[in-house]
Amino acid sequence: MGHESPLRHVDLFGVTLTFNLSNILMITVASLIVFLIAIAATRNLAMKPTGMQNLFEWVMDFVKGIVKSNMDWKTGGRFHILGITLIMYIFVSNMLGLPFAVVYDNELWWKSPTADPVITLTLAVMVVGLSHYYGIRMKGFSEYGKDYFRPMWFMFPLKLIEEFANTLTLGLRLYGNIFAGEILLTLLAGSLATGVGGHLAAIIPTLAWMGFSVFIGAIQAFIFTMLTMVYIAHKVSSDH
Amino acid sequence: MTTNAYVLGAGAGFNGGDILFQLAMFIILLALLKKYAWGPLMGIMQQREEHIASEIEAAEKSRVEANQLLEETRAELKAARLEAQTTIENAKKLGEEQKAEIVAAARAESERLKESAKLEIAQEKDQAMAALREQVAALSVMIASKVIEKELSAADQEQLINEYIKEAGEER
Known part of the structure; x- marks a missing residue:
């Protein structure tokens, strides 16, 4: 991971936009893979599901469970x-x-897009932004505003801080987990594999860490989705 | 750029382009998946749910129907059994009556036969008595005339009487 990023600067209407081409590439790849898998799984839909359709129906039910554990399905369905x-x-x-x-060329091109704080924070801000948007839309502006003074008026500063803390922790938790996993993998693959002995010594911990990283990746995806629903439910539901 | 890449944000600057790209890609992905993958999948799941619900409803309905039919059949069976019972009872009663009638008729017939037989026997007896009486009278007259006709010895007389009696026996 100790490599530079392939940064390119583009002038657009007098504003200089910085692009990390590695991020661009990986975001595209990830989106493409998700899209292709989803399309492949739902191409031949049947009343009696088989194979991939089963998997995706399970994913749907799983996410439905996450939503339902946080809010009413009538409000959460969307x-x-x-x-x-x-x-x-x-x-x-x-x-x-x-x-x-x-x-x-000493520039890191292939990595997890979520191993970059810019990406994860973008997702986090998007999610929190959505929660505010739906909060205003579904409860009205005054109800939404009053929520900052509940249950006591002096909670207002804490509520304000909470919004920023939520955003930061949501994004940085995901980034930190994935980034740390990749650093350790790089260290294992690069530093330990210095000779035949090093190769042999690195195999076991690398395998173990990869397995653990798969686990962490799945868990983090679940946590991100869960917290998204928690934050949205917090803004949308009117009972607290 | 030789800054330490492990430090958050070090050397990267502010990647405004990445942010915009990520947002755009995610929204595009969301829209595409909604249209081509999740939408149809949700549709089919909804469809299945409805199908199952309707199947359950239909099963419930047919179960109720079957129960009703069973009740009806039971009632009908009960009625049929009752009817058969009454029919048998009636037949038995009828049989008893007929039996009594037949027995009574037979008894009366035999009584009648007995009576007529008795009557006949009596008539026959009377006839026989009359005939015998006539014969005895005729014989007495004959014997008397014979006795008068001839003076006979006691032995001859006896012989004669025996002869006539014998004759009378042969005549009869």
Whole structure:
């Protein structure tokens, strides 16, 4: 991971936008993979599901369970698709960096897109932004505003801080887990594999860590989706 | 750029382009998946749910129907049994009556036969008595005339009487 990022600067209407081409590539790859898998799984839909359809129906029910554990299905149903897309996209993103990393011209190209704080924070801000949007839309602006002074008026500063803390922790938790996993994999693959002995010594811990990283990737995708629904439910539901 | 890449944000600067790209890609992905994958999948799951619900409803309905039919059949069977019972009772009663009638008729017939037989026997007896009486009278007259006709010895007389009696026996 100790490599530079392939940064390119583009001037757009007088604003300089910085692109990390590695991120662009990996976001595209992850989106493409999710899209292709989903299309392949739902191409031949049948009343009696088989194979991939079963898997995806299970994913749908799983996310439905997440939504239902946080809010009423009548209000939560509209977030079902958001939840499924989030969990699939993040899971695939987390898996992408595991098998290998590609370094070209001392620039790191292939990695998990979620191993970059910019990406995870973008997702987190998007989710929190959505929660505010739906909070205002479904409860009205005054109810939404009053929520900042509940249950006591002096909770207002804490409530404000909570919003920023939520966003930061949501994004950085995912980033930290995936980034740390990839660093350790790089260290295992790079530093230990210095000779035949090093190769042999590195096999077992690398395998173990990869297995653990798969687990972490799945868990983090679940946690991100779960917290998304928790935050949205917090803003949308009117009973607290 | 030789800054330490392990430090958050070090050397990366502010990647405004990445943010925009990620947002756009995610929204596009969301829209595409909704249209081509999750939508149809949800549709079919909904369809299945409805199918199952309707199947359950139909099964419930047919169960109720079957129960009703069973009740009906039971009632009908009961009625049929009752009817058969009454029919048998009636037949038995009828048989008893007929039996009594036949027995009574037979008894009366035999009584009648007995009576007529008794009557006949009595008539026959009377006839026989009359005939015998006539014969005895005729014989007495004959014997008397014979006795008068001839003076005979006691032995001859006896012989004669025996002769006539014998004759009378042969005549009869």
